[in-house]
Every structure is written in C-alpha cells, then in structure tokens.
Amino acid sequence: MRKSNKERSESMRQSLMDAARKLFVERGYAETTTPDIVASAGxxxxxLYHHFEDKKALLRAVIEREAAEVSASIELHSRVPGNARATILEGTRAYFDAMAYPGRTRLLLLDGPAVLGIEAMRTIDEQTAEASLSAGLKDLLSEAGNGGKAEMLAMLLSAAFDRAALAIEAGADRQQCEAAITALIDGLTA
Known part of the structure; x- marks a missing residue:
C-alpha cells in the first residue's frame, strides 16, 4: 500500500529528527552541521528546510520528542491509585529510568538549555514531565492540607530531579539520588 503525501512527509520529518538526534548525541549540537544531518538522513x-526553519528548530523538535517520551514513561509507570506518595516515588524511578536512555541527559539538560534557552526549556518541561510532577504534588499536598504550593514546588523539585539525573550520568549512585529525592518529597508533608 502506498503512503500518502502526509505520511511520506511525516516519515521524512522523523528521519531527519532521528539522524539529528544521533549526531547531536555523538558530537553535540555545536559540532553537528546541517550537511551532516542531511547526509545521515539520506x-x-x-x-531539511522544508520541515525545519533551521538547525535550532530541528533541535527543539528532537527535544520536544524526547521530553514527551520521558513524560509518557512517567505516566505509564507511576500510577498507584489512592496513594499520592507512592505515585510520586514510582514517577521518580520512571524519570530516572527514562533519563538513562543514551544521550537523553545531554539533549534535555545540557544542549537544550544552552541552545534553546531556559525559558523555552521551562515551557517544554511544564508541558511534559513537570506537569506529571505538579499533578502528583497537588494530590500529595492536598492530603496534607496544603495543595496551593504544588506548582512552585514542582518547578523546584523538577530542578532537583534534573540535577540528580546529571549526577547519575556523571557516575553518582542512583539509589542515593533516589533516597535524597524521597527525603525532599517526604519533607513536604512533615
């Protein structure tokens, strides 16, 4: 069965994103050229310019896809009905599992903020993994009678999660990082 123009277009877009992701992870954003990307994608x-305004727009598309995959993994693995704390802790493990995917930490926590800027990354975070964290915190804090602080706490905890992911990538003990995050979360309701 032949693909429609829309399917072919989306397939080419995904091929470009796949090729760019591979090169951004291997070489970094700055060292990857558009000729390298198109050659890799064939x-x-x-x-390339039909689908993306420039290399920066291509990086943003790659990062948005990565962030959506992290968020989907958290959502899939963190539902513990009736137990907000357990849901957040399962989400913590799912986040660290998702960030262990090769190259993801570099893309989302190093190159993304450096190239796209902090505000663009905040927007992406707010729409993906941080949204899950915020919802979980609202449930947890509502149980403790203090749900009004959830959004600000989600932003701050999200930063702690990111720092932990960077530390784990650099060789820190994941169990210790998870224990520290658990202590932070438990401190919110103490």
Whole structure:
C-alpha cells in the first residue's frame, strides 16, 4: 500500500529528527552541521528546510520528542491509585529510568538549555514531565492540607530531579539520588 503525501512527509520529518538526534548525541549540537544531518538522513538540504526553519528548530523538535517520551514513561509507570506518595516515588524511578536512555541527559539538560534557552526549556518541561510532577504534588499536598504550593514546588523539585539525573550520568549512585529525592518529597508533608 502506498503512503500518502502526509505520511511520506511525516516519515521524512522523523528521519531527519532521528539522524539529528544521533549526531547531536555523538558530537553535540555545536559540532553537528546541517550537511551532516542531511547526509545521515539520506535527504537533501531542501528537505531539511522544508520541515525545519533551521538547525535550532530541528533541535527543539528532537527535544520536544524526547521530553514527551520521558513524560509518557512517567505516566505509564507511576500510577498507584489512592496513594499520592507512592505515585510520586514510582514517577521518580520512571524519570530516572527514562533519563538513562543514551544521550537523553545531554539533549534535555545540557544542549537544550544552552541552545534553546531556559525559558523555552521551562515551557517544554511544564508541558511534559513537570506537569506529571505538579499533578502528583497537588494530590500529595492536598492530603496534607496544603495543595496551593504544588506548582512552585514542582518547578523546584523538577530542578532537583534534573540535577540528580546529571549526577547519575556523571557516575553518582542512583539509589542515593533516589533516597535524597524521597527525603525532599517526604519533607513536604512533615
């Protein structure tokens, strides 16, 4: 069965994103050129610029996809009905599992903020993993009678999660990082 133009277009877009992701992880954003990306994807530069304004827009698309995958993993693995604390702790493990995917920490926590800027990354975070954390914190803090602080606490805890992911990537003990996050979460309701 032949693909429609829309399917072919989306397939080419995904191929460009896959090729760019691979090169961004291997070389870094700054050292990856658009000719490298199109050669790796097996397409023309015209195809690249048909789908993306520039290399930065391509990086943003890659990062948005990565962030969505992390968020989906958290959602899939963190539902503990009736127990907000357990849900957040399962989400913590799911986050660290998702961030262990090769290259993800570099893309989401190093190159993304450096290239796209903090505000763009905050927007992406608010729409993905941080949204899950915020919802979980609202449930947890509501149980403790203090749900009004959930959004600000989610932003701050999200930063702690990111620092822990960077530390784990650099060789820190994951169990110790998870224990520290657990202590932070438990401190919110103490």
């Amino acid at each position: 397409v023309t530069r015209g195809a």
